[in-house]
Structure formats: structure tokens, C-alpha cells
Amino acid sequence: MNIIESTRMAVKTLTANKLRSTLTMLGIIIGNASVITMVGVGQGAQRYASQQFESLGPNVLFIIPGSEETRDRTFQVPRTLTLQDAEAISSQVATVSAVAPQLQTQQPLSFRNRQSNSLVMGTTPDFLSVRDFGVDRGRFFTETDVQRNTQVVVLGSDVARKFFDDTDPVGQQLRIKNISFQVIGVLESKGAFLGNNQDDAVYIPITTMSNRITGNTSPYGTEVTFISVNARDEASVSAAEFQLRNLLRLRHKVVNEDDFTVRTQKDALEIVGNVTGALTLMLAAIAAISLFVGGIGIMNIMLVSVRERTQEIGLRKAIGASQQDILVQFIIEAIILSALGGVLGTAIGAGGVMIVGAATPLKAGISTPAILLAVGVSGGIGLFFGVFPARQAAKLDPIVALRSA
Amino acid sequence: MQPVIRLEDICKIYGMGDTEVRALSDVNLVVNTGEYCAIMGPSGSGKSTAMNVIGCLDRPTSGRYYLDGIDVAGLSDDELAHVRNRKLGFVFQQFHLLPQLSALENVMLPMVYAGVSSAERRERAAEALTRVGLANRLNNRPNQLSGGQQQRVAIARAIVNRPVMLLADEPTGALDSQTTQEVLNIFSELNASGITVVMVTHEPEVARQTHRIVWFRDGMVQHDNMRPADLAQMTLTV
Numbered sequence: 089m090n091i092i093e094s095t096r097m098a099v100k101t102l103t104a105n106k107l108r109s110t111l112t113m114l115g116i117i118i119g120n121a122s123v124i125t126m127v128g129v130g131q132g133a134q135r136y137a138s139q140q141f142e143s144l145g146p147n148v149l150f151i152i153p154g155s156e157e158t159r160d161r162t163f164q165v166p167r168t169l170t171l172q173d174a175e176a177i178s179s180q181v182a183t184v185s186a187v188a189p190q191l192q193t194q195q196p197l198s199f200r201n202r203q204s205n206s207l208v209m210g211t212t213p214d215f216l217s218v219r220d221f222g223v224d225r226g227r228f229f230t231e232t233d234v235q236r237n238t239q240v241v242v243l244g245s246d247v248a249r250k251f252f253d254d255t256d257p258v259g260q261q262l263r264i265k266n267i268s269f270q271v272i273g274v275l276e277s278k279g280a281f282l283g284n285n286q287d288d289a290v291y292i293p294i295t296t297m298s299n300r301i302t303g304n305t306s307p308y309g310t311e312v313t314f315i316s317v318n319a320r321d322e323a324s325v326s327a328a329e330f331q332l333r334n335l336l337r338l339r340h341k342v343v344n345e346d347d348f349t350v351r352t353q354k355d356a357l358e359i360v361g362n363v364t365g366a367l368t369l370m371l372a373a374i375a376a377i378s379l380f381v382g383g384i385g386i387m388n389i390m391l392v393s394v395r396e397r398t399q400e401i402g403l404r405k406a407i408g409a410s411q412q413d414i415l416v417q418f419i420i421e422a423i424i425l426s427a428l429g430g431v432l433g434t435a436i437g438a439g440g441v442m443i444v445g446a447a448t449p450l451k452a453g454i455s456t457p458a459i460l461l462a463v464g465v466s467g468g469i470g471l472f473f474g475v476f477p478a479r480q481a482a483k484l485d486p487i488v489a490l491r492s493a
Numbered sequence: 494m495q496p497v498i499r500l501e502d503i504c505k506i507y508g509m510g511d512t513e514v515r516a517l518s519d520v521n522l523v524v525n526t527g528e529y530c531a532i533m534g535p536s537g538s539g540k541s542t543a544m545n546v547i548g549c550l551d552r553p554t555s556g557r558y559y560l561d562g563i564d565v566a567g568l569s570d571d572e573l574a575h576v577r578n579r580k581l582g583f584v585f586q587q588f589h590l591l592p593q594l595s596a597l598e599n600v601m602l603p604m605v606y607a608g609v610s611s612a613e614r615r616e617r618a619a620e621a622l623t624r625v626g627l628a629n630r631l632n633n634r635p636n637q638l639s640g641g642q643q644q645r646v647a648i649a650r651a652i653v654n655r656p657v658m659l660l661a662d663e664p665t666g667a668l669d670s671q672t673t674q675e676v677l678n679i680f681s682e683l684n685a686s687g688i689t690v691v692m693v694t695h696e697p698e699v700a701r702q703t704h705r706i707v708w709f710r711d712g713m714v715q716h717d718n719m720r721p722a723d724l725a726q727m728t729l730t731v
Contacts, residue, residue, distance in 0.1 A: 093605050104593030403589040406550060407650070408578020408606040410571040487550050490585065 091416070098421040112389040113429035115382025116469070120433025120462045121440060122375035124454065128441035130368025132452030137360040139451075140281055141353055145220060146322045147185075149329060150351045151315040151336070168340060168347040170309035171294060174212070176339060177317060181331045183324040188215040189312040191297050197290065198263045199251040206247055207289040208264055210297020218316045226258040226273030234293040239300070241269040245277040246287035264290065265301055308340075325352055379462070383426070383469035390422055390477035401481050402489025415482040422474025423467055430466030434459050495562050497658050497689045498524040498547060503556035505542050505712075516542040517553070518712045524691060526657075529684040531700040532693045534709030541662075543709060544693045548581060548660045549573045561657045578606050582651030584692075586663035588643045590635040596622060596646045597631040603654045621649035625679055641672030648679055652688065659683065661692035665699055677702050697724050 102109045153169040174189035191210040196203060215221065216228055229240050241262055248257050257271045269292065278286045292301075298310045319328040329350050340347055351359075394401070401414055438454045445452040505517040517539050524530055534540040545551035546558060549565055552573075558566045561580055568576065577583075582603075590599045600618035609617070622631055625645040635643050644664060651659055661680070665673040677699060684690045694700050701721040708716035 090608075097605075100593055100598075399587075399589060400591055403585075403591070404602070404606075405574060406548075406577060406583050406589075407603040408574050408654075410574045410606075412571070413606060487545055490550075490589065 091420075094413070094416050094420050095424070097417055098424055102421060102424060108389065108393075109425060112386055112425050113432065115385035116379070116426045116429030116466050117382075117433040117436065119375065119379030119382040120430045120466055121437040122378050123372060123462045124434050124437025124458055125440035125444070126371035126375040127368060127458040128437070128452045128454055129444050129450060130364065130371045131455060132441075132445065132448075132450035133367060134361065134364035135451045135453070136449060137364055138357055141356045141360060143281075144353055144356075145318070146353055147319040147325060148218065148353050149317040149319060149325065149332070150356070151317065151332070152349050152351065153314070153347070154349065155345050155347060156349055166347055167311045168308060169312050169315060171298070171312055172309040173336060173339060174312065174315050176335060177315070177332050178214075180335055181328060183320050183328040183331060184317055185320045186214040186217045186318040188212055188218040188316045189294055190215070190314055190316060191294055191302065191312045192289075193302055195265045195301060197247070197251070198266075199260065202251050204247075204250055206244075207284075208297065208301060209289055209291050210294035210301070211291060212294055214318075215291070215316070218318045221278060222276040224274045224276045225256065226271070228273055228275075228291075229293050234295050237295045237299055238293060239267065239269045239296055240272045240292065242273040242275060242291040243271060244275055244287040244289045244291075246285060247290055248274045250288075262290070264292070267300055325354075376465075379465060379469065382429070382466075383473040386422055386426055386470060387473035387477060390418065390474055391480065393421075394418065394477050394481040397481075398484065398489045398492045401484050402486045402492070405484070405486035406490060411482040414484075415478045418478030418481050419471060419474045422478070423470040426470025426474075427463065427467040430463040433466070434462055437462070496523045496525045496559075497528075497561055498522060498691070499557075499559040500543075500546075501557040501559075503543075503546060503553045503558060505539075505546060505551070506554045515712050517546070520556070520712075520714055522707065522714055522717065524658075524689065526689055527684070527687055528705060529680070529690045529703045530692075530705045530707060531703040532691065532707045532709065533695065533700055534715075536695075538709040539712040540693050540709040542712075544660065544662055544691075547691065548583065548662075549577050574606075578603060578654065580657045582654065582656040582659045584644070584647050584651050584659065584661040584664045586666040588635070588640075588647045588667070590643055590646055590650075592635055595632045595634055596627060596638065596649075599635070599646055600650045600653050603650060607654055617653055618649070621653040622646065624652070625649045639672070640668050641675050644668060644672070644676050645679060648676070648683075652683060656688075658689040658691060661690065663694055664692055665694070665696065673699065700724060 151169060154166050171189050174187050177184055178187040188211050192207055194205050195208040197206050212234055213228060213230055216223070224245065228242055229238070233240055241264065243257060251257065251262065252260065257274060260271045261268050262271055263269070275291070280286065294312065295310070317328065317332065319325045329352060333350055336348055337346065404414060441452045441454050444450060500520050500522040503517055503520040504515065507514045507516055520543060532540045532543060542551070546553050549560065553566055556566065557564060560576065563576070565573065565576055591602070597615070597618050600621055601614040604614040604617065619631060622628060625648050627642060627645055627649065630638060630642060635646070638646065665676055668676060680690050680692070681702065692703070700706050701724055703721060706716070706719040706721060706724060707714060708719055
């Protein structure tokens with residue numbers, strides 16, 4: 089008997105038992121749907137995170153205090169980066185176009201009877217160009233403001249709305265940690281960055297920040313949380329990295345291990361890729377378990393089916409079916425069940441991916457390799473879990489099989 | 494002319510040592526082409542075992558079995574399956590039709606395993622069903638047919654591959670007396686057209702319509718060629 093005949097026979101048998109066939113497929117359908125959805129969501133998260141970093145621009149470098157190793161070991165990172173480092177980079181590294189040191193903490197804000205905790209960010213005027221922020225109303229603070237420690241503040245759009253509703257906040261006095269600041273501008277809405285709402289923040293000159301708010305100065309000078317740097321262009325990113333690394337080594341008198349870390353956009357993308365890649369893998373692994381369970385379900389039903397159809401098998405053997413004929417017939421039934429379940433599951437999974445894509449910022453996508461893999465794997469599962477019951481069927485003694493009630 | 498069945502010193506022994514059971518001991522039997530023959534005997538006499546050996550469903554422990562001139566005693570399972578497919582047609586007490594297939598498809602089944610082309614299968618199956626009087630029931634499922642009709646479908650399935658012999662195991666055991674007669678008439682007609690028919694039965698009325706009765710007892714052939722007329726006396730002694 090050839091494959092076409094076997095397939096036709098298998099289809100006939102499966103359609104004669106629609107309910108059982110459907111229930112058997114259910115495990116594979118669910119398994120496949122979850123693989124497709126999970127991988128889709130995982131890759132969506134990956135893409136989302138990547139886009140966030142790409143939105144920074146390809147020229148951005150970050151300098152953060154502490155070496156890779158110390159950041160791994162301790163929570164309290166050393167306060168080795170200073171405002172003076174940032175100034176040195178700005179004035180001495182030729183491949184750098186803008187430098188924005190940033191010093192940030194959560195602080196209580198208040199205006200009249202309204203209070204709220206928000207992120208307070210001390211920085212320099214370069215911040216606007218480095219991070220590509222725009223001013224919606226009023227102005228950003230200037231180099232003069234930084235030099236003079238002026239108590240001026242620029243509001244993120246959410247903070248402006250929270251404290252001043254629809255009225256113009258420019259000229260009002262906002263209290264940060266009970267110190268009065270004059271509002272001089274409001275930034276354009278920028279949205280979230282990696283889940284942090286950048287609009288729920290206020291921006292003040294970094295000198296005012298360290299002198300009046302944090303009071304933190306490290307033994308090396310005015311401490312900063314990190315420094316954002318813009319290279320002149322994309323080609324000079326690695327040159328800039330090399331130069332500012334050497335500069336900081338000299339300034340910090342580094343002998344062995346660097347006490348700071350430089351990350352480029354590429355590094356950041358790589359890290360994000362690793363993390364979300366692991367996440368995707370984990371989701372896929374969980375989903376794969378349900379696919380495996382679905383395969384065991386197929387084996388279960390096939391074993392029951394062999395038991396139930398003993399007489400049919402006996403008859404087929406009596407009229408001339410070889411062991412291989414019976415084996416092939418049952419394996420094909422298992423493969424059809426699992427492959428069809430795979431296709432249906434993939435369709436449902438694709439639907440799930442679209443729903444996730446529509447309902448969340450995750451740009452969940454249906455990936456062709458995931459589909460091919462899921463359908464291929466489920467077909468393989470059918471083969472794998474179908475062989476054992478099929479062998480049981482093929483080895484039945486026709487006399488015993490025909491006699492069974 | 495070559496006999497269809499030639500059994501030479503066939504023994505079938507189940508179990509080993511103390512639990513050994515001799516189901517058949519030194520059975521010799523010849524059935525020629527065109528015979529219509531019933532195998533009878535009390536239960537435990539070995540007639541079912543003999544039927545299994547004749548039907549190539551079971552292998553004898555020792556002895557030689559020539560089916561249509563071929564020594565089949567030493568063949569493998571798959572070779573036996575091939576022999577059953579090409580040389581034998583089976584009719585069972587319980588019909589054994591596949592419920593998910595129509596009458597036509599059930600009859601086509603042996604030809605599927607014989608590798609006959611789809612068009613020819615259809616044609617020959619319809620022909621066989623016409624021969625057993627079911628030309629108007631080709632597309633009915635077994636559960637839409639009466640017991641007698643189902644058994645006739647089974648007979649059509651048995652003859653469709655043009656076997657050298659029809660083997661029937663209690664073919665009327667599940668039928669009432671009227672449909673029993675219908676089925677026996679078909680056997681008679683098929684035999685008249687030249688097909689060798691061997692059936693196992695325990696019903697004297699059925700056996701009486703055959704031409705020869707082989708009587709088994711204690712695993713041996715007690716009477717090789719009883720005339721149906723002698724049957725009344727035989728059944729009394731059982």
C-alpha cells in the first residue's frame with residue numbers, strides 16, 4: 089500500500105471520529121499557539137527595547153561610575169565620576185560634540201497645596217542636544233545658570249500638568265525639597281524610556297543640584313550619576329570612546345582596573361538583546377513543554393485507539409496488510425493529527441500575537457522561522473509519539489485481534 | 494490437477510513440557526479445486542486451529558502445508574500476509590466490516606493491499622457486490638445494512654481479489670435461519686462457478702448443504718470425507 093492510499097485511509101478514519109480527533113489535536117493546538125505567541129511577544133519585547141536605545145541615536149555614549157566587576161559585586165557604586173570629568177571631556181576630546189553630566193534623585197515637589205515625588209535631574213544645557221529633547225514653552229537653562237547656581241527649573245510635561253493643570257507654569261515658583269525654584273520652561277513630551285516616564289521629571293542646573301539638593305560631593309569633586317556624551321558622528325564613536333577612556337584613566341590615575349564603564353549604543357543594544365533574547369528563550373521553553381505534553385496526549389489517544397480498533401487491525405492483517413502497512417497507517421494518523429493541530433495552533437498563535445501587538449507597545453511580530461519550527465516540531469512530535477502505538481498495532485497477532493470482543 | 498490444500502503431518506503444539514497441548518496431531522488433508530467442504534467437530538477438536546493454519550493466520554509447529562502448490566509452512570509474517578491477500582478470501586462470523594467505510598470501500602480494501610489501481614478497484618468491487626446481489630447498496634455504511642447484507646458485503650470482499658479458496662469461519666453464526674439460507678445460496682452459487690469453499694461450522698443444517706464434511710476430533714481428522722447424509726448419525730454420537 090502506498091503513502092497516498094495510507095493517507096486517504098487515515099483521513100477517513102480521523103474524520104469518522106471527529107470529536108476524538110479534535111480533542112487529540114487540542115494539546116498540540118495549545119502547545120503551538122503558545123510557542124508562536126510567546127516567541128512573538130518575546131521578540132516584540134526585544135524589538136521594543138532595541139528601538140528605545142536606537143531612539144537615542146547612534147552617536148551616544150554613556151559613562152557610568154564603577155568597573156563592570158564592581159557593578160556586578162556591589163549595590164553602592166563608587167562615586168568616581170565628577171562634573172570636572174565631564175568638563176574635561178568637553179574641552180579635551182575633539183571627537184565629542186556635546187557632553188551632558190547627569191545627577192539625579194527622587195525628591196518631593198510641591199506647589200501650593202499639591203505635592204508629589206518626581207525625578208529631579210541636574211544637568212547642563214548640552215542635555216537637550218545629547219538626548220534630543222525639545223523645549224515646548226519658555227526656555228532651557230543656560231551655561232550662565234549652571235555657573236551661577238541659579239534656582240531655576242524646567243518641567244517635564246507630566247509634572248507641568250500635575251501641578252499647573254492647563255495654566256502656564258512659566259514664572260511660577262515650584263518647591264523642590266522645600267527650596268523654591270522658578271519655573272523657566274516646559275519640555276516637549278518625550279514618552280517613556282525603558283518603562284521610565286521621562287515626562288514625570290524636572291530638570292535643574294547640575295551645580296544647583298549638587299550644592300542645594302543632594303549636597304553630595306565625592307572626594308574627587310562634584311559627583312554625577314552618569315555622563316551622556318554625543319560623538320561628532322557615527323564614525324567617530326569608537327575614537328571618542330578610546331579617547332575619553334584614556335582621559336578618564338589619566339584623570340583618575342587608574343593603575344589596574346578602570347573605575348568607570350563606557351557604554352556605546354551598540355553595547356546597550358547588545359545587552360538588551362542578550363537579556364530579551366534570554367527572555368524569549370525562556371518563554372519558548374515554557375511553551376515547548378506544553379507542545380511536549382500535547383505530543384504525549386497524542387500518544388495516549390493513539391494507544392487507546394489501537395486497543396479499540398484491534399478487530400480492524402486483525403481484519404486488515406487477515407486480508408493482506410503487512411506489518412509495515414499497519415505501522416505506516418497509524419503513524420500517518422498521528423502525523424496528520426499533530427501537523428493539523430500545528431497549523432491550527434499557529435493560526436491561533438498568530439491571532440494572539442496580533443492582539444498583543446495591538447493592545448501593548450510591544451511590537452509583537454509573527455516570525456516565519458517560529459512558524460516553520462512549530463509546525464515542523466509538531467509533525468515530528470506526531471511521528472515520535474505515534475511510532476510506539478503504531479508498533480503495538482503492527483505487532484498484533486491477527487488471530488487474537490479477530491477474536492477480541 | 495493440483496489440490497488447493499495439501500496438509501502433510503501437520504502438528505500444532507501450544508505451550509511447553511508439562512503444559513503442552515497438542516491442538517493438531519499429524520493432520521493429513523487434501524482439498525481439491527472446486528470442492529465445497531465443511532469442517533466440523535466438537536469444541537476443542539482442533540477445527541479452529543486447523544482453520545487458522547489453512548488460512549495462513551497461524552504456522553504449524555511441524556509438517557508441511559502446500560497451498561495452491563506453494564509450501565507456506567515456513568513463510569514469514571509478511572509473506573503470509575501476502576499469501577492471504579492473493580490466494581485466500583475470508584468470511585467471518587462477525588463480518589468484520591470497517592464501520593467508517595461504505596460497502597464499496599470495504600470491498601475495495603483487499604485490492605488496496607494488493608496494489609490494484611484505484612479505478613480498477615472501484616470497478617471490481619462494484620462487480621463483486623453485484624454478484625452477491627448488493628448492486629444498489631454500494632454506498633451504504635455497514636450500520637445501514639442488515640446482518641445478511643453485511644455478510645454478503647464480507648463475501649464480496651472475500652472474492653474480489655479472485656482467491657483460490659474462500660475460507661468461512663462460522664459464516665452463519667450471527668444470522669437468522671432465513672438470511673442463513675440466503676448466504677448459503679451465495680456460497681453454493683460461487684462454488685458452482687468454480688470457487689473452492691471451505692467453511693467451519695457447528696450447524697448440521699449448514700454443513701448438510703456442502704458436498705463434503707471433514708470431521709475433527711481430539712486434534713485429528715476422524716472422518717476425511719463424510720457425505721452430508723451421514724451427518725445425523727455422527728452428531729448423535731457426539
